[in-house]
Amino acid sequence: MAKLRLEITKGEEIRYISHLDYASAMERAIIRAKLPAAYSEGFNPHMKISFASALAVGVTSQAEYIDVEFKEEVELSQAVVRLTQSLPPGIKIKGARYMYGNVPALMAIVNLATYEVTMPLLAEDIGVIEDSIRWFNEAETVPYTRESPKGRKEIEVKQYMAQAVKIIILEKAVRLMIDIKITPTGSVKPGEVVAALVDMFDLPVDIDNLLIHRTGLYICDEKRTVSPIEC
């Protein structure tokens, strides 16, 4: 059966909704659009829909990917038009294509996420900021204690860094470009990278007011880096 792969956004309007709520917003839009989505068998059938990677509350994105399995194929442009009309503010379709045959799950193939993190600056001196980013980038290891309701866990931040962190200085704010590896054994969140930068490298920013934006999700190997819609 054909799978519809979509590249969609999570915009400012819905920045604060959770991943689960984002997923059900998509499901409901698909029902409103009357697209022939397939359902699982069983007592409590659910729509066959899967995401590439979960996005946290408070994070926006310009490149989310989902696969929806269809019972029958609808002409692509038709499907896109109908779905577009049914989407809540903040979700836009940026790309769509059908995938045929045995398509590996998005979750299993996406291994790189790129982010822009913007937050107010607390120091005038640009040099201080550049120093702390450089020290971070040059550090061999950056241990970080992740605290969650499930308990504390030591993680090594640097093993997940795909690139050196880059910065752009804005007016009274700073933007960091952070590229993070997603591995089968885990990953690090951009917020955690910033927390480590503030705690251990004295980055002078107002971390309470940080805004995280995902700029891309990629499938990356030795030869090339492509998005799931181009693969």
Add this chain to the structure above:
Amino acid sequence: MITLDPAMLNRVIKPARYTGNEWNSIKKDHDKVNVTVALSLPDVYEVGMSNLGLKILYQILNNRTDTAAERVYAPWVDMESEMRARNIPLFTLESLKPVSEFDVVGFSLQYEMSYSNVLNMLDLAGIPLFTAERNEKMPIIVGGGPCTFNAEPVADFFDCLILGEGEEVMEDLIEAVSAWKQSGKADGRVGLLKKIAKIEGIYVPSLYDVTYHNDGTVAKIVPNCSDAPAIVTKRVVKDLNTVEYATRPIVPFLDIVHDRIMLELFRGCTRGCRFCQAGVLYRPVRERRPEVLLKMAKEMVDSTGYNEISLTSLSSADYSCLPDLVQSLVDDLKEQGVSVSLPSLRIDSFSIELAQKVQQVRKSGLTFAPEAGSQRMRDVINKGVTEQNLEDAVSAAFQAGWSTVKLYFMMGLPTETDEDVLEIANLAYKVLDLYKKITGRRGAKVTVSVSCFVPKPHTPFQWFPQNHASEFERKQQLLKAKLRDRNITFNWHDARTSFLEGAFARGDRRLGQVLLKAWQNGARFDGWSEYFKYDVWIDAFKASDLDPYFYATRERSFEEVMPWDHLSSGATKDFLQREYQQAVQEELTCDCRREKCSACGVCPGLGVEVLDWGNKA
């Protein structure tokens, strides 16, 4: 427009409660309408968004080109402290505009324990709490919902209260406000309130004076001007088939309490349970036609994308065309993956058949409400259900594969003895035994939920003294000792919350002071056990020199003037008294929809008729 800074939203739990933009929400330009309305339910978003009445009003008001209706709910405690710290006033979800800038602010009053949230929200909005302190520039504060039938405890805080169904009266109110604005707010706020008082179904408390006897009971409540009627009678919609329904409800991003399509089959209930306030307030029964319902259901699936429809009415299983309706719903909507659920099941095997047909109620649980353990007690409350009914229903459920049953009861009903209470335990064990008998196995799970009976105004039990909290607690212990089986889960309500609910349910206007003091000392979200501050309330009663027991646990005589005697549900006092006497004599009253009229007074009094399509065919 208010800007919410990320530091605040990043810190609170469920920030999506405050950011709006949901599907089907409507944003209008305030400069292009005459009247702006903020619709509210004084509880957290997930509770407020689940209220059907507000969904209907939102659609009706927004259908008017001259009106913009928006929503606002109580910010959760974490958000409230962020807002107070940053001087952010209460704002609506659509335009993020301060609530104080709206023309009308409507609160749905579902439950007495939400009163403190009303005061808190007014305060957060920067609106003076008392109607007497508001000027021409401030919103008109309107109350609706079941509590308005005795809203005396909040009377000083509301400009007006709507009795009964809001569809038509809300439009009348908007017209009046619009005309008043266009007249340059002629005669000020009082001028508007006097006009509003003439609208049928609207109660303007400030136009009535209350006097008391020395013993604290009410002497009389009389209008203090000619514009206000001596008695305000509720509004009812005569034909539900022709009024607008919430066919384009807002689809939230958060998981709310009722996160599905609500299909209201009919209003009213004529089974005549004597404890039930809704049964009186929503009389008479008026059914929607099945073809109208089917059309509405399809529209709602298309407009929302929900894949579950819940048949919501006071007793949905009583709908005269239910089997056919369910069949058509299932057939027509199967393709879109839509399922149908029945929230309330009648205690008979017919319901089980239906439950099976809709295949929705997961095999994990069925809910029944025998309400009382002994047959004697069920006769007192006119439940009209026998032990045999329950046995048959539960047997049918077990045969059909269910193994978990939830049973709802009340304690503290009139004439209740300890034996009656213990019968609850016997019933629970009987259900366990039935499972063993039918399946040959053990392992059924029975949940017994027992609430504390709170006598409500406009019911036959409105004269009855509520049990003391200590008495409830004693009975709870009694039952707990009997329910020691690992297959039985026993839940009970907090007796002290029920005690205060009882005091406010039958309270008079003087309780406004108590409410004010309790709120000032930190009371809010009283319906949430983690925030309920019993001592604050008791201190507030003391400081106001009022006695909560006087309101909750005192028996009233039939002669006493009730604080709500000027507010009419259409049911006569004679009828309620007759029913109370029948109760004490353990005599039943039949269903007035299917059998004979029990002369409650509603139909002739309001000029409405019972509408039951099954009977008309």
